[in-house]
Amino acid sequence: MAQRRKRLLSVESILDAALACVDDSGRLTMADLAARLGASASSIYHHLPGRAAIIEALRERLGDEIGPPPMDGSDWDAQIRQWMRSYRQAMAEHPNLIPLLTEQTMTAGTVLRGYEQIVTLLTQVGAPAADIALWISVLDSYALGSALDLAAPDEVWHADPDTLPALAEAISMAPRGRPRADKAFELGLNALLAGMRDQLGGSSAASVS
Amino acid sequence: MAQRRKRLLSVESILDAALACVDDSGRLTMADLAARLGASASSIYHHLPGRAAIIEALRERLGDEIGPPPMDGSDWDAQIRQWMRSYRQAMAEHPNLIPLLTEQTMTAGTVLRGYEQIVTLLTQVGAPAADIALWISVLDSYALGSALDLAAPDEVWHADPDTLPALAEAISMAPRGRPRADKAFELGLNALLAGMRDQLGGSSAASVS
Numbered sequence: 529m530a531q532r533r534k535r536l537l538s539v540e541s542i543l544d545a546a547l548a549c550v551d552d553s554g555r556l557t558m559a560d561l562a563a564r565l566g567a568s569a570s571s572i573y574h575h576l577p578g579r580a581a582i583i584e585a586l587r588e589r590l591g592d593e594i595g596p597p598p599m600d601g602s603d604w605d606a607q608i609r610q611w612m613r614s615y616r617q618a619m620a621e622h623p624n625l626i627p628l629l630t631e632q633t634m635t636a637g638t639v640l641r642g643y644e645q646i647v648t649l650l651t652q653v654g655a656p657a658a659d660i661a662l663w664i665s666v667l668d669s670y671a672l673g674s675a676l677d678l679a680a681p682d683e684v685w686h687a688d689p690d691t692l693p694a695l696a697e698a699i700s701m702a703p704r705g706r707p708r709a710d711k712a713f714e715l716g717l718n719a720l721l722a723g724m725r726d727q728l729g730g731s732s733a734a735s736v737s
Numbered sequence: 738m739a740q741r742r743k744r745l746l747s748v749e750s751i752l753d754a755a756l757a758c759v760d761d762s763g764r765l766t767m768a769d770l771a772a773r774l775g776a777s778a779s780s781i782y783h784h785l786p787g788r789a790a791i792i793e794a795l796r797e798r799l800g801d802e803i804g805p806p807p808m809d810g811s812d813w814d815a816q817i818r819q820w821m822r823s824y825r826q827a828m829a830e831h832p833n834l835i836p837l838l839t840e841q842t843m844t845a846g847t848v849l850r851g852y853e854q855i856v857t858l859l860t861q862v863g864a865p866a867a868d869i870a871l872w873i874s875v876l877d878s879y880a881l882g883s884a885l886d887l888a889a890p891d892e893v894w895h896a897d898p899d900t901l902p903a904l905a906e907a908i909s910m911a912p913r914g915r916p917r918a919d920k921a922f923e924l925g926l927n928a929l930l931a932g933m934r935d936q937l938g939g940s941s942a943a944s945v946s
Contacts, residue, residue, distance in 0.1 A: 554836065555763040623840065627763065627832045630885040633892045640894060640901055647903040659924065661911035665886050665893070666925030673882030676839040677874050683842045684874070685849060692849055694856040702870035715868065716875030719932030720925065727928055 537567055539575050543589060546582045547622065554624040556583065583628050584636050590625075591638035593618045596645045604649045605721045611642065612671050612717060619675035626672055655728050663724065670720055678709040746776055748784050752798060755791045756831065763833040765792065792837050793845050799834075800847035802827045805854045813858045814930045820851065821880050821926060828884035835881055864937050872933070879929055887918040 545564045550556050558579060562569045576582050594614045597607040619626060634640060643664055650660045677684075682705040689696035702708055754773045759765050767788060771778045785791050803823045806816040828835060843849060852873055859869045886893075891914040898905035911917055 553764050554833070623836045624763070627835060627885060627888075630889050631832065633890050634894045637900075640896055640904060643894065644896075644901045644904045647907045651903065651907075657907065658910045660907040661894075662917065662921040662924050664907070665917065665921035666928070669882030669886045669921070669925065670879050670929075671882070672885055673878030673880070676836060676881055677878045679836075680839050681842050685843045685852065685870075687849055687853075692853045694860065695849060695853045698856045698860075698866065698869040698873070701867045708871065708874065712871040712874035712878070715871050715936075716878065716929065719875070719936055720879075720929045721932070722935055723928030723930070723932035726931055727924075 537565065537571055537575060539585065541565070542572055542575055542582065543585055547586055547625070550586075550625045550628060551622060556628060580632055583632060584634075586625060587629055587634065588636040588638050590618050590622070591636055591642060594639075594642065596642040597649060599645055599649075604653045605725065607649055608646065608667065608721065609717060611646070612667060615671040616675045616678060616713060619672060620678035623676050623679040626676065630672065650728075653728055666720070666724075670716065674709075674713045674716070677712065678706070680709065684708070746774065746780055746784065748794065750774070751781055751784055751791065752794055756795055756798075756834070759795075759834045759837060760831060765837060789841055792841060793843075795834060796838055796843065797845040797847050799827050799831070800845055800851060803848075803851065805851040806858060808854055808858075813862045814934060816858055817855065817876065817930065818926060820855070821876060824880040825884045825887060825922060828881060829887035832885050832888040835885065839881065859937075862937055875929070875933075879925065883918075883922045883925070886921065887915070889918065893917070 542561070542565065546556055546561055549560050549564055553560065556579060558569045558572065561582075562572060565572065576585060594611070597611040599607065646664060646667070647660050650663055651657070655663060685695065685699055687696040687699055703711060751770070751774065755765055755770055758769050758773055762769065765788060767778045767781065770791075771781060774781065785794060803820070806820040808816065855873060855876070856869050859872055860866070864872060894904065894908055896905040896908055912920060
């Protein structure tokens with residue numbers, strides 16, 4: 529039986545189980561993970577050196593899904609837009625994972641290579657060198673917040689029209705569910721990228737490769 | 738002993754314990770909460786009707802801390818800016834609570850009254866009625882993502898200069914720790930509000946009360 533379990537355990541099966549733990553409960557403990565796998569913590573450590581490494585491997589897996597900006601010679605903001613859409617979509621499927629990812633240093637290669645390309649784009653478009661990592665934080669913040677918003681219920685707010693007439697009216701005028709989240713994301717992304725373009729000196733027309 | 742526990746249990750002590758559960762473990766279960774309080778689940782239900790009600794009460798508590806926009810006659814974007822700063826700061830102290838809040842419908846009165854005032858501001862500044870709830874989602878997304886970024890470790894990214902030279906350089910040029918998070922938040926908020934102002938017809942100078 530121990531032999532059989534050892535054969536079945538792999539990095540992929542551990543990551544599947546870790547993601548299921550996080551999706552189900554909002555947390556990742558080695559004890560929960562071992563229980564879910566029917567394995568000992570030490571047999572998990574044989575494949576991955578601990579909780580932080582598991583979370584980084586999950587980040588890597590999401591990074592593979594998101595992919596880097598296309599670097600196809602289109603406008604920098606079109607490239608960032610495409611990367612942001614993939615990023616938000618991938619994270620929205622695992623909202624409970626988001627705080628686990630943001631609370632530890634990023635070391636996952638695929639994800640960092642995507643950022644390397646964002647840095648290249650922002651450098652080519654003339655962003656001040658001291659601001660580039662800050663812009664990456666801004667894009668990350670908007671993508672992660674929007675992912676949480678996409679994972680929200682169809683009814684985001686429950687407002688009584690008698691006590692909150694303006695809010696109740698605004699809610700009734702907006703779409704619901706995924707169309708609401710998608711329209712809000714694009715509206716905000718347009719505003720953010722337009723504001724960013726202004727701050728970078730109106731260089732939106734510069735085509736970068 | 739049961740009598741003593743019953744006397745000690747109150748809405749406030751339950752909420753303190755619930756927030757501690759979420760801060761420590763990333764999750765909130767009635768079993769964990771009862772264990773932390775040394776009380777039975779049924780004695781908790783006597784004060785609050787369940788997990789969703791506890792999460793809404795925690796939202797209400799944070800809403801009291803955040804407060805509404807000042808509605809002091811200053812520019813709409815100055816008012817939104819002040820509200821966004823309080824919002825991000827309050828949420829950054831409890832990053833694990835963020836997905837729990839976004840996964841259920843908002844019913845907390847204090848928080849909804851803050852939104853009511855944001856709707857009033859955006860209406861006065863000429864935002865199309867069908868977009869107002871969308872703009873609220875945009876502001877929420879940026880505030881929550883930025884709160885997670887503020888809760889991030891001092892070293893957000895670990896980039897090897899040999900394989901990721903552009904990213905390593907960008908990281909080395911930016912401040913670290915809280916100054917990084919604060920500068921990024923303000924940079925992005927400026928861009929977002931500037932882009933929003935453009936989309937609302939350049940009405941930044943309109944003073945609203």
